[in-house]
Amino acid sequence: xxxxxxxxxxxxxxxxxxxxxxSCVLWIVLMILLPQLFMLDFSFRHNxxxxxxxxxxxxxxxxxxxxxLFGSEQSSAGYNEIDVGVFFRTLLAAFFVTxxxxxxxxxxxxxxxxxxxxxxxRLMVLALIIPYWVNEILRAFAFRIMFGTTGVINDxxxxxxxxxxxxxxxxxxxxxxxxxxYAFILLMIFPIFNAIESLSKNQIEAARDLGAPWWRIHWxxxxxxxxxxxSSGCTMVFMLTAGAxxxxxxxxxxxxxxxxxxxxxxxxTGSNWPRGSAYAIVLLLSxxxxxxxxxxxxxxxxxxxxx
Amino acid sequence: xxxxxxxxxxxxxxxxLFFAYLFGPLIIMSVSxxxxxxxxxVSPWECFTVEWFDVLLNxxxxxxxxxNSIVIGLGVVCLSIPLGLAGALMLTQVSDRYRxxxxxxxxxxxxxxxxxxxxxxxxxxxRMGAMFNAGYQSVFYDGIILTIIGQSTFVSxxxxxxxxxxxxxxxxxxEEAALDLGASHVQTFRKVLLPFLKPAVGSAAVLAFLAxxxxxxxxVFTIVSESTLTTVLASKVRYGINPSISALAVIIxxxxxxxxxxxxxxxxxxxxxEKDAKHIAAxxxxxxxxxxxxxxxxxxxxxxxxxxxxxxxxxxxxTQGVGECKADFKEQKRLQRDKKLEARKLIVEQQRxxxxxxxxxxNTRNAPNNSKTNEAQKNSFGGMFTxxxxxxxxxxxxxxxxxxxxxxxxxxxxxxxxxxxxxPKPAN
Numbered sequence: 001x002x003x004x005x006x007x008x009x010x011x012x013x014x015x016x017x018x019x020x021x022x023s024c025v026l027w028i029v030l031m032i033l034l035p036q037l038f039m040l041d042f043s044f045r046h047n048x049x050x051x052x053x054x055x056x057x058x059x060x061x062x063x064x065x066x067x068x069l070f071g072s073e074q075s076s077a078g079y080n081e082i083d084v085g086v087f088f089r090t091l092l093a094a095f096f097v098t099x100x101x102x103x104x105x106x107x108x109x110x111x112x113x114x115x116x117x118x119x120x121x122r123l124m125v126l127a128l129i130i131p132y133w134v135n136e137i138l139r140a141f142a143f144r145i146m147f148g149t150t151g152v153i154n155d156x157x158x159x160x161x162x163x164x165x166x167x168x169x170x171x172x173x174x175x176x177x178x179x180x181x182y183a184f185i186l187l188m189i190f191p192i193f194n195a196i197e198s199l200s201k202n203q204i205e206a207a208r209d210l211g212a213p214w215w216r217i218h219w220x221x222x223x224x225x226x227x228x229x230x231s232s233g234c235t236m237v238f239m240l241t242a243g244a245x246x247x248x249x250x251x252x253x254x255x256x257x258x259x260x261x262x263x264x265x266x267x268x269t270g271s272n273w274p275r276g277s278a279y280a281i282v283l284l285l286s287x288x289x290x291x292x293x294x295x296x297x298x299x300x301x302x303x304x305x306x307x
Numbered sequence: 308x309x310x311x312x313x314x315x316x317x318x319x320x321x322x323x324l325f326f327a328y329l330f331g332p333l334i335i336m337s338v339s340x341x342x343x344x345x346x347x348x349v350s351p352w353e354c355f356t357v358e359w360f361d362v363l364l365n366x367x368x369x370x371x372x373x374x375n376s377i378v379i380g381l382g383v384v385c386l387s388i389p390l391g392l393a394g395a396l397m398l399t400q401v402s403d404r405y406r407x408x409x410x411x412x413x414x415x416x417x418x419x420x421x422x423x424x425x426x427x428x429x430x431x432x433x434r435m436g437a438m439f440n441a442g443y444q445s446v447f448y449d450g451i452i453l454t455i456i457g458q459s460t461f462v463s464x465x466x467x468x469x470x471x472x473x474x475x476x477x478x479x480x481x482e483e484a485a486l487d488l489g490a491s492h493v494q495t496f497r498k499v500l501l502p503f504l505k506p507a508v509g510s511a512a513v514l515a516f517l518a519x520x521x522x523x524x525x526x527v528f529t530i531v532s533e534s535t536l537t538t539v540l541a542s543k544v545r546y547g548i549n550p551s552i553s554a555l556a557v558i559i560x561x562x563x564x565x566x567x568x569x570x571x572x573x574x575x576x577x578x579x580x581e582k583d584a585k586h587i588a589a590x591x592x593x594x595x596x597x598x599x600x601x602x603x604x605x606x607x608x609x610x611x612x613x614x615x616x617x618x619x620x621x622x623x624x625x626t627q628g629v630g631e632c633k634a635d636f637k638e639q640k641r642l643q644r645d646k647k648l649e650a651r652k653l654i655v656e657q658q659r660x661x662x663x664x665x666x667x668x669x670n671t672r673n674a675p676n677n678s679k680t681n682e683a684q685k686n687s688f689g690g691m692f693t694x695x696x697x698x699x700x701x702x703x704x705x706x707x708x709x710x711x712x713x714x715x716x717x718x719x720x721x722x723x724x725x726x727x728x729x730x731p732k733p734a735n
Binding site for chain 2: 004020022027031034035036038039042104111115122130134135137139140141142144145185240243260263273276280284288291
């Protein structure tokens, strides 16, 4: 170990070594690791006024985790139906949003990477980037306009005669799911596009020449090849959807909540930071577990995924 | 043969639908910026106007948020580029045994939810501030500095990914050659490595600024009492929407379009330049020529002119005759409303008669009555200010959310305000 650092120092020179080590310590220790550990520590403490922090009252407790699971002690329910329900509903909705994006994006990515050619294809790839640089809030706002009771969607539905009354698409969360699916669609399409683009056309033609039907070509040739891209896209979309805050705040119906919104409430209107931290820890742990699970299921490594 | 054409057309239809999903919302939002209706919508179309751009520019909260956003964006660029570069360079030097661990740690900020990053940054610096007994005016509680730190945590990881992919093509023999020829380490770094990484530094800086500029999840926690463009926007959208937000979207979309066109031209030039560079030995002259021709590119000039002419036309059309058009529209609406009222009175009258005649149950009356109220609401401000609104049960979402939140502080105007979630708040 000492040898390693000696070599490191010799190889980079004093100035550069100090820069490299200083930056990495600042980033990894002060910005990534310690804040997470402090949050973990904070989540096990009582919600005390600032003056009491660090005094004898400041002891460890698991009340916030207990609250997430079982609700307040006065409540008669066996467990905290609202928070636990919201937690699982968030994960389930994020799963379906991811699935929707995958089904939508895989054919498009394949089309852009393998079927279309020339300037037209370049233009389409460039066009894909544009919605991504429009602010997340503004994208949600666009859906709010479209899905409102006097919005375009309702006008269209009434025009073709599906419904007589305007539907409340926001209360029914349809706007939310459409907006969430829209928000992170490009993080699904680009990894898959990059993966499929590097697949040689010859492989597909060979499979076709050997008589494989189109679905088998996809199942046995294209999808296995694009697996790192697919898993990377799915992971990113799932994580971002489950951790989304802007879209649920703007598009969510008044009666439904996203888990991040509960965290936000504990921090802002609820002023119970330790409880908010506990909820954030639960969100963090569950997303880590899900990423690990994804890696296991798809049999890919982290390095392949973040390309 | 026919099945082939069918599949080709269905593919095209799918692609078309996909792009419609991608651009439809943006187009509708942009168009609604030019409608004089006070609720952003496309139909019914009232008058073509650019007044919402004036409203936008005179919005002091939004403008101060924009200033903060730019300051934070520049701060994030200054912090995350050096950190990302150091992270990428360290990755090439970490011993094989620890590389996976190291990589997992520095890549994790990308996968950690932004909310969690914001909260952990906030708590960490709050604790540090308490540890050093710093006052609430010190850096530990400064929203802008906290936001720069919080955003840099994951933006550095983005920058690092860009640097890693560029470094993969770097030939370290160049560095060794420079060192052998007597250059110091710092000189080698500045004169060999940095020039090679220059394009990556450029694109990482642009990416870092944009990522910071549009971030919400982390910012909303770390910003404390300050505000950025996104947090102001979010509270505006929840508090009560008007088309000036659409106007902002139009500006951002236009800037993005210009940026995308410029980027594409630059990329094509670069491709051509790389091809040419194989033949031309004198890099410097061709580089200068390339730069000059980019500015003087006829396509670029024409595009700019078209843009300017378009803006001019839109501005002229949007400022002239708006007043008369609006007055006309108001008059029309009044007439329509009067007609509706008449019709409603008639219906109510008829119903009363019918009720008096037959002693049927009153329940059946309510349904049609309500639907008429809704009809009337639709024509005036999305039903926001119609008095009949208060009583009706079948109601649109907007008014319900906006009315109460107007009397609330902005932050608490969240959707969850009405959820049962809020009730057991002070449990301990």
